[in-house]
Every structure is written in structure tokens, then in C-alpha cells.
Amino acid sequence: MSWTLQHVSEHNSAQVIIHSKVYDVTEFLPEHPGGASAILEYAGKDATAAYDLIHPLDSLVKNLPKEKHLGKLNCAAAKTVAQITENRVKTKDEQRIEKAQREKAPLSRVLNLHDMEAIARKVMPYKALAYYSSASDEEITHGQNSAGFSRLFFLPRVMRPISKCDPSTTLLSTPSRIPIFISPAGLAGEANLTRGAYQTGIIQCVSSSPSLSYKDIADARPDPAQVLWFQLYKNKDNKKAEERVREVVGLWYKAIVLTVDAVVYGNRERDVRAPWVLKDMEKAETGTTPGVEVGGIVRQPDDQEELPNLGGSAGALVAHDDRDMTWEKTMPWLKKLTTLPVMVKGIQCVADAVLAAEAGVDGIVISNHGEYAMPSIEVLYRLRKQRPDIFGTIVTTSGLNRIRLSTAALSTLSLQASMLGPSKHGERVKSRESLYIP
Numbered sequence: 001m002s003w004t005l006q007h008v009s010e011h012n013s014a015q016v017i018i019h020s021k022v023y024d025v026t027e028f029l030p031e032h033p034g035g036a037s038a039i040l041e042y043a044g045k046d047a048t049a050a051y052d053l054i055h056p057l058d059s060l061v062k063n064l065p066k067e068k069h070l071g072k073l074n075c076a077a078a079k080t081v082a083q084i085t086e087n088r089v090k091t092k093d094e095q096r097i098e099k100a101q102r103e104k105a106p107l108s109r110v111l112n113l114h115d116m117e118a119i120a121r122k123v124m125p126y127k128a129l130a131y132y133s134s135a136s137d138e139e140i141t142h143g144q145n146s147a148g149f150s151r152l153f154f155l156p157r158v159m160r161p162i163s164k165c166d167p168s169t170t171l172l173s174t175p176s177r178i179p180i181f182i183s184p185a186g187l188a189g190e191a192n193l194t195r196g197a198y199q200t201g202i203i204q205c206v207s208s209s210p211s212l213s214y215k216d217i218a219d220a221r222p223d224p225a226q227v228l229w230f231q232l233y234k235n236k237d238n239k240k241a242e243e244r245v246r247e248v249v250g251l252w253y254k255a256i257v258l259t260v261d262a263v264v265y266g267n268r269e270r271d272v273r274a275p276w277v278l279k280d281m282e283k284a285e286t287g288t289t290p291g292v293e294v295g296g297i298v299r300q301p302d303d304q305e306e307l308p309n310l311g312g313s314a315g316a317l318v319a320h321d322d323r324d325m326t327w328e329k330t331m332p333w334l335k336k337l338t339t340l341p342v343m344v345k346g347i348q349c350v351a352d353a354v355l356a357a358e359a360g361v362d363g364i365v366i367s368n369h370g371e372y373a374m375p376s377i378e379v380l381y382r383l384r385k386q387r388p389d390i391f392g393t394i395v396t397t398s399g400l401n402r403i404r405l406s407t408a409a410l411s412t413l414s415l416q417a418s419m420l421g422p423s424k425h426g427e428r429v430k431s432r433e434s435l436y437i438p
């Protein structure tokens with residue numbers, strides 16, 4: 001069946017238009033990780049722009065039963081939506097970004113990560129920036145992850161030949177030109193990272209919640225031999241979790257990195273506030289809120305105060321995570337499912353590093369999601385001091401983005417980490433491939 005705009009807007013159930021197709025999302029509302037209201041705002045309307053911003057293209061196919069894919073708009077309706085989208089007045093935030101893009105410094109002047117971050121703050125959409133830059137609670141650990149490095153000093157040795165240094169290494173049987181990998185970050189515009197990792201000869205660990213499908217990312221590899229690792233957020237539904245692992249194994253991802261420290265979402269208030277800030281910004285200027293109206297429908301605000309989505313964009317990524325994982329139960333489950341090497345990400349103390357070793361994992365990632373956790377560099381230091389006998393394969397991620405990477409890298413490698421992985425590598429702008437690679 002083909003749909004008119006009138007028809008879409010008249011229905012009682014929650015129907016949305018995405019890429020000229022009509023979907024009934026009524027039954028999916030309670031499951032939507034970003035909350036029902038984020039969808040209801042677009043009921044009867046075109047939701048393409050909002051959808052594209054945070055969902056991989058295959059998300060509808062994976063999450064919505066076939067019978068809820070109701071059909072296409074008819075030609076006239078599709079044309080009207082396209083025209084409305086094209087003629088729409090840009091939001092204040094979009095106008096700000098366009099100006100910043102025109103004025104931004106050339107890449108050759110970006111000398112370090114601080115320069116890069118300053119530009120990112122100007123050219124990123126407000127919502128993406130709030131998501132990327134926010135950290136838990138009062139952001140104490142966020143700051144300390146970086147400050148931890150300033151408590152360590154080198155004792156440089158001299159009179160040693162250094163004209164030929166080889167920074168290459170091998171991790172989980174994968175060679176890497178430098179001891180740096182791309183730590184997973186959700187919604188990161190992955191394809192550019194994939195190409196960048198190829199050019200640089202480093203490993204990319206793809207998030208469970210990317211902005212592209214796992215296959216699109218695998219297909220973006222210039223050479224099928226390029227190694228990708230997969231970071232797993234384990235769904236509480238074992239069947240869904242198994243499907244996810246089987247999919248990436250089938251796509252030739254080469255290691256599974258199970259994240260264990262994000263089973264509940266952190267309290268990232270900047271991220272939570274972002275939609276309100278944007279709405280207020282727009283209302284103050286134009287009297288309207290962002291979004292594309294079609295079919296003449298404008299929803300009246302509810303009488304009742306709406307409950308806020310306290311998870312924000314970041315919370316949505318772990319909304320269905322398994323909160324009852326244990327070493328005894330989860331590791332055998334995963335090892336039975338795949339023969340790929342398994343790393344555990346989110347180790348925050350020596351005791352858990354020991355348990356990970358005992359559980360037979362192939363490596364650990366020392367990292368945290370904030371909330372007063374000990375800075376990762378300190379955990380690494382203690383691990384090396386207290387249990388130098390365990391683990392060859394240790395990777396750290398925290399805090400590396402906020403100081404000069406080379407200094408952090410040296411400190412971390414001096415403590416015999418195998419590798420380190422910065423996470424703030426991309427900006428998720430309108431296009432799915434909008435990364436600004438140095």
C-alpha cells in the first residue's frame with residue numbers, strides 16, 4: 001500500500017515516516033532505549049532527520065517486526081516531504097555550525113589534541129557535543145583520569161642509540177604500526193575511522209552501538225584483511241546477545257571486547273539536558289521547536305509533566321544491557337559462542353584484573369566510566385606493582401584525550417601496557433562519515 005500524508009497523520013497508532021517509508025512504532029514505544037516521548041514527538045510526521053542522527057540504517061530491520069513496516073509514501077507525498085525538508089529554515093544550531101565550518105582553521109594548523117578539541121567544540125552539533133563531552137556526576141574521575149598522568153614523572157636515560165626506533169607492536173596476533181588502538185565510542189561516524197585506521201596501520205575497536213551497521217563498517221575496510229575488533233554490550237536477552245556475536249563473527253571481526261562497567265547508565269547531565277537546551281534555543285529565536293512538520297499535525301503538550309529521559313543519548317546505548325553478568329556465568333557463555341580472543345573492558349582495580357586472569361580472558365582494558373573510579377593510569381601502576389605476574393595484554397583508555405597524547409602514551413607504555421586507546425576520535429554530525437581525522 002502507498003500512503004498519503006493525510007493518511008499517516010490520521011491514524012491512531014504512532015506512525016512515523018523515515019526515508020519515505022511508513023512505520024508503526026506503537027508497540028515498540030516501551031522498548032525504545034531513548035524513551036517513548038522521543039518517538040511520539042514525530043508521530044504522524046517525517047522523522048528521517050532525527051532518526052538518521054542516532055540510528056544505524058539497519059536498526060529498523062533489526063528491531064521492528066516486518067508487519068510494522070507499513071509501506072511507502074505515494075509519489076506526491078514523498079515529493080512534498082522532500083520539498084518541506086529542503087525549504088525548511090535551518091535551526092540556530094545548524095546556522096552556528098555552518099558558520100564555524102566556514103571559519104575553521106586548516107588541518108595543518110592543528111598541532112595537538114587541544115587544538116582539535118577546540119575546533120570540535122565549534123563545529124559539532126550541540127547534542128552531539130553534549131553526548132561526547134559529558135561525563136558522570138561532577139566529572140571528578142573525568143578530570144582525574146587526565147590529572148593522574150601529571151602525578152607520574154619520567155627518569156629519562158641518556159647516551160643510548162635512538163636513531164632507529166620501531167614503535168610497532170602486536171596485540172592478540174594483530175600487528176599494529178604504533179601501540180595505539182581506537183577505543184570504542186558509540187555513534188562515532190565509524191567508516192572514516194575504519195579508513196583512518198587502515199591508513200595508519202592501527203586496530204579499530206567498533207562499538208556495539210555504532211552509527212552504521214556492523215556490516216557497513218566491515219565493508220568500509222579498504223582491504224578485507226584489515227583487522228577490526230568488536231566491543232560487546234551484552235543484551236540481557238541471551239538470544240539477542242548471541243545474534244549480535246554471531247553477526248560480527250560472520251563479518252570477520254577478530255576479537256570480542258566485552259564491556260563490563262556500563263551495565264547501568266551514568267548520570268551525564270549535560271547529555272540529558274541537551275534536547276531541552278536546543279528546544280529553548282530555538283524557541284527563543286523563532287517561537288518554534290526543531291523538526292519537520294508534515295500533514296498539518298501539531299501535538300498539544302500533555303497535561304501531565306513528562307518524565308525526563310535521564311539516560312540521555314549515552315544511556316540509550318546500554319538500556320538493554322545484562323545487569324547480572326558474572327565471571328562464572330558470562331565468560332563461559334561467551335567462550336562457548338566464539339573461538340575469537342576475548343578481552344574484558346572496564347577493569348578498575350587490581351582485584352578484578354586478577355579475577356579476569358583467572359577467568360581465562362585474553363586481555364583486559366583498564367578503563368572506567370567515571371563516578372569516582374580510580375584513574376586508569378593509577379590502576380595500571382598498582383597492577384604492575386602488586387601483581388606483575390599477571391597479564392601480558394593490558395590496554396588502557398582513560399584520560400588520554402585530555403592531555404597531549406604522546407606524553408600519556410609514554411607514561412602508559414612505561415608501565416608496560418600493551419597498547420592504549422583514545423575514545424574521542426570522531427564527531428557525529430549530520431553525515432554518517434563526518435569524522436575530522438588529523
Ligand SMILES: Cc1cc2nc3c(=O)[nH]c(=O)nc-3n(C[C@H](O)[C@H](O)[C@H](O)COP(=O)(O)O)c2cc1C
Pocket residue numbers: 131132133145183184185186207208209231259317345367368397398399400401421422423424
Ligand atoms: C562519547 C563516548 C562514547 C563511548 N561509547 C562507548 C561504547 O560504545 N562502548 C564502550 O565500551 N565504551 C565506550 N566509551 C568509553 C571509551 O571507550 C573509553 O573507555 C572511556 O571514554 C575512557 O577513555 P577517555 O577518558 O580517554 O575518554 C565511550 C566514551 C565516550 C566519551
